[in-house]
Amino acid sequence: MKRTVEEVKHLLQIIDDENDERFQEIMKDERKSVQQLVQRWYKQKEKEKREQQRFSEMLRHEKSLYAQGIRYIAGVDEVGRGPLAGPVVAAAVILPSDVYLPGLNDSKKLSESKREELFEQIQDVALAIGVGVVSAKEIDEINIYEATKKAMMKAVNKLAIQPDHLLIDAMQLPLLIPQTSIIKGDANSVSIAASSIIAKVTRDRMMKKLGEQYPNYGFEKHMGYGTKEHLQAIETYGVTPEHRKSFAPVREMIK
Incomplete structure (x- = not known):
């Protein structure tokens, strides 16, 4: 008895190999709707293969270190250097060597x-996660570059496992741990991409809470960046304790 189109659709969701007997049987089914499902199956498998290749390419720095006998690699990244308000947030993430997180990429992309989906997946699989936060007040005191370094070091120091090596997005840290600075690291290293997602989601959630605390400023929408709406709000309502008073647009608006 011939399978219904719905049954074929369900089967194709669980079949992984075109040599599967059930797949060979489906291939012989001449119904147009079934053949369309088969074509869709091939397209999906091709897409999955491309994603695996991309992910493998993003693992090249980690693979090189694993090959040298290095066990615990922490990716380190930050978000929030550019905004006019809110903290700078850094994350350090140690992933297992056999990790596979499809879709993992630079958080900005x-x-x-x-x-949010990847944030939960990283939380589930990571061997250790550390988060470092430096407030707007402290950014004003020590400057954004030093604040970024401080947030990153806080994140590394909060890891439950001592890392053997750090992969850092375009930074060097004054730590005794061997480290590699990678330009555009969040797009070129799985560990750094994971840390960029942890940092970004953590900071966005903090900014949404600040949006509730200061409802006139729209922090939950622009995340503290200098949008037209944000600059207008500062002009109208003044500067909050969460604003970076050393940043030019804010500094000029302080009355």
């Missing part, structure tokens, strides 16, 4: 829903 992902939608909010995809970041």
